[in-house]
Amino acid sequence: MKVLMFGWEFPPHIAGGLGTACYGLTKGLAVNGVDVAFVMPKASGDEDQSLIKIINASDVEVDPRFSAFYQQGGDTTYIQVNSRLIPYVGLDDYYNVINQLDSGILSSDTYGGKRKYEFSGRYGSNLMQEVDRYAEVAAEIARNEQFDIIHAHDWLTYKAGIAAKKVSGKPLVVHIHATEYDRSGEHNINSVVYGLERYGMSEADMVCAVSDLTRQIVIDKYHIPADKVVTLHNAVIPTDKVVERHKNVKEKIVTFLGRVTFQKGPDYFVETARKVLEKDPDVRFVLAGDGDMMPHIIERVAELGIADRFHFTGFLRGDDIDKMFGMSDVYVMPSISEPFGISPLEAMRANVPVVISKQSGVAEVLQYAIKVDFWDIDATADAIYGLLHYPALSKLFISKGKEEVDNLKWENVARKLKGIYTKVINR
């Protein structure tokens, strides 16, 4: 069985959880005897190609006459949007986007000779243009490659997936890692992105969602028939890396690690900190990450007068993340809406007990974690206090947590996916 898979990013150059999930999934598929050709807009050449074939969309020569045909016959409208909406954005990126907004839009060239497109593969301001060009390239790839099924990850690649389906007639599976409802909340939906998501799900032969939570959103908000949507939980890539415990301060440390955006609920973390500090001043709270809510959060911390116990590290990566886990006594993920949420698993693997919101997909696969409603700061504070003050609890979490995480294997996820492929192909 051979899969033509469309992604947007792949390790080592990643901006979020999507690339990591694609890596794990493709590796798992390889173990299960499924061949994967993974297409991405811009490959750097240092991706791990030991088990799968990477196709760099920037290297593919496109015949515009063909893609023009596809665009008319493919029944699509060409959408050109200058959007502020970007899946993963740091503070710097955000201002870059704002500054570039007036810089004008390049139109797609439908006429002319053969050419290659230079993709950035990032989540920049010309994202929508890249999405469309990616679809043109996808059609070209689909004409030349041999495969049994198409698999597209998240809305950025849906047009590509659909183009490949139209050209080849092979079935399409789309994979939902996050929906517009998770990224923007109920009342700030970007209708263009929503439209693309729904278009992809409707055209697909099967929709995979990373959690039951996401599956329900797909059914309720995108009106996709329930029997077409399956849950495919994420897993983790095993590692032998041991995070060393090392603390510079005597106080207990409670950590939030993630983008400081609406979706992640950093403001609830601040309110929780206040509750705990009222009773126990010997705790330090660390907010590690960056994002558009940062100014608001800093102001709120100052207003509450807890700045001496509340610290900001900015965006962390690589070893710094491990160092942070090595210092932490509790990890908190108060996400308002988290389709899956891989970071608590990383914390647990570093022997840090976790408190996670019930509104996260990862809550569906974990037993050794305290689950609270994101808005319930009393319950969250109580959970943190319990973990800090009743050592039996944190000991239990540390002894069982790592084991639990290590049992979430991509091979098992991929085996389930292979079953889904088989069903779709034989339909």
Place this chain on the structure above:
Amino acid sequence: MHNICFHFHISQPFRLRTYRFFDINQHHEYFDEYQNSYLANRLAERCYLPANAMLQELMAKYGDKIKVSFSIAGSSIHLFQQYCPEVIDSFKQLIATKNVEITGNTYTHSLASLYNKTCFMEQVKLQEKLLKEVFKVRPSSFCNTEIIYSDEIGEWLHEAGYDVVLTEGARHILGWKSPCYLYCNPFQTDLKLMLRSYRLCDDITLRFEEKDWDGMGLTAEKYINNLNKIPDDAPFINLYFDYETIGEYHTADTGIFEFFKALFSQLAENDNYKFITPKEVTAMKVPCSTMHAPWPISYSGDEKDTAEWLGNDLQQEAFNQLFKLESLYKKSKNKVAKENWLQLQAADHFNFMSTKWFAHDSVRRNFDVYPSPYQAFINFMNVLNDVKLQLEIKENKTKQEL
């Protein structure tokens, strides 16, 4: 002829409300009044009152041909007094028939017997006092919390003046032996043990509503048919149930009341069976063998051990932290805090912290209100910390609260 002993437990505890760490030393209302009232009334309505009425009716018809015994934890008696006193009256009427025995028990459905003798004896004595006050009875047989028993617990009970103890017919203890004979404590042979035939009990508790009884539900006829298979020379059939089995675990519409009514009537009319209560055993001339239980047994799960309450580190920590306060309890003059310390010993609080059944729910977790065992643990520890502070207060400052 078989002597058949029906025994029912009632062990509803005072359930805790959500008590956050910032409530510690701020207020001392630990119990969920609404939930306690709701559950007591719901159980009274569905189970205790109609089941008592059923027994009353049966005894009116068959006289002393039908006998049963009860163990009612002190906390449940207090719950009834507080929220549905008619249940107490109903039990008084049953006791007046003289066909009902009330056995000894712990005061708060406590796990104290797993900690030490003094904590356990405190529970036993308080319960004796309460039974005397409320029902004017003095028990001579004993049914411990969750029928927990070991050789040592048996010795303590013998010393406290009990002759008979009800416990589990645990297979890993009995081996090839049958629970349908009389046993005794190996060190105090005067202490008789009546062992529960758990498979026969599970047929009703767990399997009553299953349809694999010849394709239909369980009936009294089929059940007696199974009882008839027990060899004739086996003198006892001991069947112990949570009283909530009638009307709550199996609701009235499943036909559980009709089942028990038919079962009791048919057994009373059958000369092969004679109803007894535990205290009658001491006067019987039947052979008796020793049963050695070096580790505590209970009626939990297939293992019949105490893992349901002390199986994980959280439970053990909570248990040790709780009972460590015994000396504070003895010194303290704060009556409210002392009573609360006793209430915290209820097995149910520890059951809520169990991680044994992550995958599937058991009957015992029916009334669980916590989202996870961890929240149950945190809540318990918060309350315990406040109780500790209250016990430590030298003067009885909370007098106005009394």
